[in-house]
Amino acid sequence: MxxxxxxxxxxxxxxxxxxxxxxxxxxxxxxxxxxxxxxxxxxxxxxxxxxxxxxxxxxxxxxxxxxxxxxxxxxxxxxxxxxxxxxxxxxxTHHVHQIFHPSWWTDRNGNHPEPFTVITARDVEEGKWLPAFEKEISVEYVKNLERSGKKQLVIWPYxxxxxxxxxxxxxxxxxxxxxxxxxxxxxxxxxxxxxxxxxxxxxxxxxxxxxxxxxxxxxxxxxxxxxxxxxxxxxxxxxxxxxxxxxxxxxxxxxxxxxxxxxxxxxxxxxxxxxxxxxxxxxxxxxxxxxxxxxxxxxxx
Structure with missing residues (x-):
């Protein structure tokens, strides 16, 4: 060279x-x-x-x-x-609204999760975190992550x-x-x-x-x-x-x-x-x- x-x-x-x-x-x-x-x-x-x-x-x-x-x-x-x-x-390569970004989820008071929050299937079942988009798909996604032994859903910074x-x-x-x-x-x-x-x-x-x-x-x-x-x-x-x-x-x-x-x-x-x-x-x-x-x-x- x-x-x-x-x-x-x-x-x-x-x-x-x-x-x-x-x-x-x-x-x-x-x-x-x-x-x-x-x-x-x-x-x-x-x-x-x-x-x-x-x-x-x-x-x-x-x-x-x-x-x-x-x-x-x-x-x-x-x-x-x-x-x-x-x-x-x-x-x-991402968009603003994706399942691992804060805007996708809210608690019962409408607050979004902080980055690095872990959302479990139990959290979703108990209503601790609610999907703002694609409700049925989001719930099934979190459940199937755990069933398949994958990493739990982490909310990442944008x-x-x-x-x-x-x-x-x-x-x-x-x-x-x-x-x-x-x-x-x-x-x-x-x-x-x-x-x-x-x-x-x-x-x-x-x-x-x-x-x-x-x-x-x-x-x-x-x-x-x-x-x-x-x-x-x-x-x-x-x-x-x-x-x-x-x-x-x-x-x-x-x-x-x-x-x-x-x-x-x-x-x-x-x-x-x-x-x-x-x-x-x-x-x-x-x-x-x-x-x-x-x-x-x-x-x-």
């Missing part, structure tokens, strides 16, 4: 929205002199989960240490520029509203991702998720609960073609973790080895309060499915 790291990104601007103009990146790319992705003998996908402004440390749903995670991810891409064939980014700064890919990461695309001739795969108002969608392949059982099998099949899938993102405890479970379960169905999946542990952090359960879940992914848990400096093709 002929272009210095500092000409592509500025670590002190992480989370501040200071991205380069795409045409400036294109000019730099003309001088990079790297081989095109189509020449890769082994196909490697870097899958970046929800590394968006609202999950940065100054965002609406801030994940502690997210700036450090982005910095490590930037260095990882730069170090492995000609080993990474494609980059895919998922984008959590975040990643479609069209806002918070919904956008973090600026310095966007610089590096699109610079890679320009240099290597590979398209950035954008995965938009979370727009259905009556369900949560932590994982990128399917909702937490959907009576139709809908799943993005086309995307899952796309991922099967890669020799390695490297994963980073936010938050480790929720969207990254659920995406991984969905992916390894699909691979198990198809007889595909989950050992091709590598999690960059220093490029993801949990939401506070979920640390212990998160670490146990990743130990299970490693022990039961063969998923590799590595530091970004240790990964090799």
């Amino acid at each position: 002929k272009i210095p790291f500092e000409q592509i990104v500025s670590l002190d601007q992480i989370g501040k929205g200071g991205g380069k103009r795409t045409n400036e990146l294109f000019s730099l790319a003309q001088k990079a002199d790297v081989k095109p992705a189509v020449q890769d003998e082994k196909k490697v996908l870097l899958l970046l989960i929800d590394m968006q402004n609202d999950f940065m440390e100054n965002g609406e749903l801030a994940v502690p240490n997210s700036h450090g995670d982005v910095a490590n991810t930037l260095r990882f891409i730069y170090r492995n520029f000609e080993k990474i064939t494609d980059i895919a980014v998922s984008l959590d 975040h990643c509203l479609e069209g806002t700064f918070g919904c956008a890919l973090e600026g310095q990461l966007a610089n590096m991702v699109y610079f890679h695309s320009l240099c290597r001739g590979s398209d950035v795969r954008r995965i938009v998720k979370g727009q259905k108002p009556t369900t949560e969608m932590y994982g990128i392949f399917k909702a937490e609960y959907d009576p139709t059982g809908a799943r993005n099998d086309a995307l899952l099949e796309e991922l099967r073609k890669y020799d390695q899938i490297v994963v980073a993102g936010e938050a480790k405890s929720h969207c990254v973790l659920e995406s991984l479970w969905q992916l390894v379960e699909y691979f198990a169905e198809k007889g595909e080895p989950a050992s091709k999946i590598y999690c960059l542990e220093d490029c993801m952090s949990p939401i506070p309060g979920f640390e212990e359960a998160t670490e146990e879940a990743y130990r299970r992914l490693s022990r039961d499915y063969g998923v590799h848990l590595v530091n970004s400096a240790e990964w090799s093709l």
Whole structure:
């Protein structure tokens, strides 16, 4: 790579929205002199989960240490520029009125729940919390979350509203991702998720609960073609973790080895309060499915 790291990104601007103009990146790319992705003998996908402004440390749903995670991810891409064939980014994308936002629920006095309130099936049955929209669907949703053993319904701060700064890919990461695309001739795969108002969608392949059982099998099949899938993102405890479970379960169905999946542990952090359960879940992914848990400096093709 002929272009210095500092000409592509500025670590002190992480989370501040200071991205380069795409045409400036294109000019730099003309001088990079790297081989095109189509020449890769082994196909490697870097899958970046929800590394968006609202999950940065100054965002609406801030994940502690997210700036450090982005910095490590930037260095990882730069170090492995000609080993990474494609980059895919998922984008959590919401509307104001969704089942996990405060406006969806009220108590008997018309007050909305505070962020991080947990709403249980019992709360709904006893009338502690009442849905302001889609009453029958909302009640059934909360009940079925618990029946299926999923996380309970958490009311999150408003975040990643479609069209806002918070919904956008973090600026310095966007610089590096699109610079890679320009240099290597590979398209950035954008995965938009979370727009259905009556369900949560932590994982990128399917909702937490959907009576139709809908799943993005086309995307899952796309991922099967890669020799390695490297994963980073936010938050480790929720969207990254659920995406991984969905992916390894699909691979198990198809007889595909989950050992091709590598999690960059220093490029993801949990939401506070979920640390212990998160670490146990990743130990299970490693022990039961063969998923590799590595530091970004240790990964090799």
